[in-house]
Amino acid sequence: MADTGRIVVGVDGSAPSVRALHWAVRQAALTGDSLEAVISWEYPAAGWTAMVAAVPTDFDPEKLAAQILEDTLKQELGPEAAAGITKTVLIGNAAQALMDRAEGASLLVVGDRGYSGFKATLLGSVGLHVTQHAPCPVVVVRGRTAD
Template sequence: MTGGRIVVGVDGSESSLKALKWAARQATVAGDSLHAVIGWEYPASWSTLMPGVPPEFDAERLARQILDESLARALTPETAAATTRTVASGNPAQVLVDQAEGANLLVVGDRGHTGFKAAVLGSVSSNVTHHAPCPVVVVRGEARGDEEG
């Protein structure tokens, strides 16, 4: 009997690494496969926000690097190797909603990056909780003063 699929949004933030770890544990318990997804898009005002960005800048390559580094940081080598990886161009929230079609669960962190990284990768927890085609778990990061538990 084959398990289902757990989709987890990754953007390299500490919150998304915590969500990735949680999703990996849940996939093991449930017998599901783990599918790590990163979505990226250029901001509408890309040229005015980032003057001087070299023309050879490759946002997709950066997103793939962030995804690979996140899996290496958060997961065991065996779990990282068994994880399906998707890098997709588009609004990150919509990318996750699309990738979650048919999934058992969608997992995201509660806060993503700010500034440039948010413009490219973005925090999407609020959006996906309203539009996902499956149950969503938002893994809460540490509040000020919280101890690692």
């Protein structure tokens, strides 16, 4: 019997990333691959704190990202299934973080867009970047069309 692989899925809590998560869970069940859910975060451009009235002194973006990932997995899959998924929180650009984690993976799965302001595009910037540069096959899970 061959060794199982690893499927990496980008999860940021958005509806497209949730669809990608469900797709990746089904694929992992079919192939026997392990599943790794990845979320990344980065500090906004310099000077952002001057625009915010009061940033709490205990604000921890890494902890917030980890909580978003954990909550999304538990809410969508249930606590037991969520416990069986490797959770990775990285600082940095989302596309680069996903590509770094996809090194050696059998598959990278992303939604067609995450949280951004460009809803009119067919594919978000992360999806576009990883489809062109990822070190493994990529699946982009598209949204549903209206009936």
